[in-house]
Amino acid sequence: MEKPRVAVIGSGSIGLLLYAYLKLANWPALLVTNRPEQADHLNKEGLTFVAKSGEHQPISVTATPLSSFSAEEAEVGFITVKSFAVKALLPQLQRKKWDGLVFFQNGMTHLEILRQIPARAICCGIVEIGAKRESDVRVQHTGDGAIWIGDMVGDSKNFDPMWACLHNAGLKAQKVTNWQDKMERKLIANAAINPLTGLFRVKNGALIENQLFSLLLKELVKEACVTLGREREVDEHLAYTRAICDKTANNLSSMYMDLTHHRRTEIESITGYLIKEAAKKGIEIPNTSFVYHAVMGMDEEGRKVRMG
Amino acid sequence: MEKPRVAVIGSGSIGLLLYAYLKLANWPALLVTNRPEQADHLNKEGLTFVAKSGEHQPISVTATPLSSFSAEEAEVGFITVKSFAVKALLPQLQRKKWDGLVFFQNGMTHLEILRQIPARAICCGIVEIGAKRESDVRVQHTGDGAIWIGDMVGDSKNFDPMWACLHNAGLKAQKVTNWQDKMERKLIANAAINPLTGLFRVKNGALIENQLFSLLLKELVKEACVTLGREREVDEHLAYTRAICDKTANNLSSMYMDLTHHRRTEIESITGYLIKEAAKKGIEIPNTSFVYHAVMGMDEEGRKVRMG
Structure with a gap:
């Protein structure tokens, strides 16, 4: 062939x-x-x-x-x-x-x-x-x-x-x-790391070094797991997410970079997916919902800058 | 005299x-x-x-x-x-x-x-x-x-x-x-405007011009009212808060300035007060809780910068 x-x-x-x-x-x-x-x-x-x-x-x-x-x-x-x-x-x-x-x-x-x-x-x-x-x-x-x-x-x-x-x-x-499993695993980590680093303008490592950010990271991982019906795996996904923060401690996430450069972020495809799934199932995910609206709002501000 | x-x-x-x-x-x-x-x-x-x-x-x-x-x-x-x-x-x-x-x-x-x-x-x-x-x-x-x-x-x-x-x-x-009433009125507005403008690095006016930020502003006002036992006055406090954003549309809030200059913010005295009151009463205020931990965490990052 x-x-x-x-x-x-x-x-x-x-x-x-x-x-x-x-x-x-x-x-x-x-x-x-x-x-x-x-x-x-x-x-x-x-x-x-x-x-x-x-x-x-x-x-x-x-x-x-x-x-x-x-x-x-x-x-x-x-x-x-x-x-x-x-x-x-x-x-x-x-x-x-x-x-x-x-x-x-x-x-x-x-x-x-x-x-x-x-x-x-x-x-x-x-x-x-x-x-x-x-x-x-x-x-x-x-x-x-x-x-x-x-x-x-x-x-x-x-x-x-x-x-x-x-x-x-x-x-x-x-x-x-098991691509769906692997994709969800990455989604959970992204839904926690990306919006937080973007909102706080910090490197990935800060999410595990800073106790207060760490707390929010945990909440987002927990909510993502609950949304995807994986609430029994919270500890595992939290460990995976924290390991990424550790391995990429000095990196700036794509959402951080996008927000800084007033480019459109991928919030809709990452956190937006969880929002839709949670709505279907009638689950409340307040922290995820907060970062969703926050980053969507910052996207909108960025759009204004891009359009001059 | x-x-x-x-x-x-x-x-x-x-x-x-x-x-x-x-x-x-x-x-x-x-x-x-x-x-x-x-x-x-x-x-x-x-x-x-x-x-x-x-x-x-x-x-x-x-x-x-x-x-x-x-x-x-x-x-x-x-x-x-x-x-x-x-x-x-x-x-x-x-x-x-x-x-x-x-x-x-x-x-x-x-x-x-x-x-x-x-x-x-x-x-x-x-x-x-x-x-x-x-x-x-x-x-x-x-x-x-x-x-x-x-x-x-x-x-x-x-x-x-x-x-x-x-x-x-x-x-x-x-x-x-009725100083307590007046103080609470100001607290409710501050607890909404200050953390959001600080987190998003926007002027006060953006909180009413940007639909997504506006939504979060409303959530914070609502939670503050519930915490202070003023849930029947949400509309009134939201109108008051939005009027401040309108009147000071081009101003940068003190929390915005403090975060930008790596100075300690007043989050503890404003949002922290609500967190304590809500805990006493067993009320959940997830959005307020999010911005509390977020700004406290950014304060901590600022402290690191100040200390070199």
């Missing part, structure tokens, strides 16, 4: 990292950017990939802006745009039947609309590694961890050779069967 | 403003500062008082640092330090029996300890005017409103001539009998 061509849609940190590893694995890939200037820049200069070891490597790039991307150019799509941007991609994704699509978003609200896309296989990609976009043409792989792939629709076993190639190139890409 | 000498203890915006009006009323007064340098500076340069009209007026000052202040120098004390600083003043205030003391703090936790001070009259001063300290030696009277004086211990009718003089000088200083 020929190697299916991969279009990596979205050129943030995860998009650039996945593209770099595809090229390192000698896999045919196209990078689709939102801004035409970034595609130009990448086509001219290539991508600088910085490995965990600190070693630099130049990667030649074939990039195209989303506005001129045609679905015919690839059989497989890696969708790495932010969760709230998935909806806008639907018309383009619905233009043909894909061999496979992998969605790499945070949160879980975007899952509802994926079944509207024709594809032999639709997978989720759960990112538990660190990637840092240092510029439009430079990405660093930071920290350990893996990318977990779960089959949401159909069966993706045709792509196992691709995962094996990426794995050999140095990216731990692993299949999981 | 001779005019009782007034020691204004604390030289923040309210302290400087009260001192200026006492001198404009030709009343004998001494200003007691925390930092010796400010006393020096004021003794040398005097105080510039900026009226609501924008008119400037020089005020000659007799200032002394707290460390060399003797209780014998005055018969009346206007205590204008922050609520959390009242406790540290107790030894100095207990050294003699005062004719009268007036306490001008935000919040209500400091009220508990006032009965330990020997005085013929102890009053609360509820500040509903705007004052802005532009520098160590310059204060502006901004906005309208009054200062309300209530008798907490004893009877302060001996000081009525003083209030009349201040009133004639342009400061609306008025006696109230």
Whole structure:
């Protein structure tokens, strides 16, 4: 079987990292950017990939802006745009039947609309590694961890050779069967760490070093567990969440960065998912509800700044 | 009866403003500062008082640092330090029996300890005017409103001539009998406006312009009313609180300023009072509890910055 061509849609940190590893694995890939200037820049200069070891490597790039991307150019799509941007991609994704699509978003609200896309296989990609976009043409792989792939629709076993190639190139890409469990696990941690660091403008580590923040972290983890029917696992999820804060103590969360730069956050897809689930079940989650409205409100303030 | 000498203890915006009006009323007064340098500076340069009209007026000052202040120098004390600083003043205030003391703090936790001070009259001063300290030696009277004086211990009718003089000088200083009601009214508004503007780093006006913040404002007002047994007055207090946001739309709240400058906030005296009252009554106030822990935690982060 020929190697299916991969279009990596979205050129943030995860998009650039996945593209770099595809090229390192000698896999045919196209990078689709939102801004035409970034595609130009990448086509001219290539991508600088910085490995965990600190070693630099130049990667030649074939990039195209989303506005001129045609679905015919690839059989497989890696969708790495932010969760709230998935909806806008639907018309383009619905233009043909894909061999496979992998969605790499945070949160879980975007899952509802994926079944509207024709594809032999639709997978989720759960990112538990660190990637840092240092510029439009430079990405660093930071920290350990893996990318977990779960089959949401159909069966993706045709792509196992691709995962094996990426794995050999140095990216731990692993299949999981219990993807919903893994996704919820990440959602619980994100729903606690992201809004609090964003609201308090602190690094992840402060949420375990500061006793008062720590208390709120616990409340949010507890409420997320109750919402997802996992109230018996609170201690386990709290330990997992605190371990992330510890391991990434000096990192600024994506929500912190988004709020600081007046960019739209992923609150809707992360905390908003819990709010909807809790409403369905008639559960009260006051702390989650507070941070939801708080970050949504700050998003709104950021929008005013962006619009001038 | 001779005019009782007034020691204004604390030289923040309210302290400087009260001192200026006492001198404009030709009343004998001494200003007691925390930092010796400010006393020096004021003794040398005097105080510039900026009226609501924008008119400037020089005020000659007799200032002394707290460390060399003797209780014998005055018969009346206007205590204008922050609520959390009242406790540290107790030894100095207990050294003699005062004719009268007036306490001008935000919040209500400091009220508990006032009965330990020997005085013929102890009053609360509820500040509903705007004052802005532009520098160590310059204060502006901004906005309208009054200062309300209530008798907490004893009877302060001996000081009525003083209030009349201040009133004639342009400061609306008025006696109230229902001081507890007035204090709670202000507490409810402060407990909503202060933590939210501090957490979100927004001006007061954003709490009514931004729908999401507005929702949280309402929750906090509601919880404060329930805690104080005023649940039937929610609409009234919400209207009062929103009116303050509207009138001071472009102002930065004291808690916003304190958090931004890594200074200790008055959260304990404002929201902390509600937390204690709710605990006594077994009432759940989750939103108030969230902002309490959040601001307490940010205070703690600020302390780390202050301590280097």
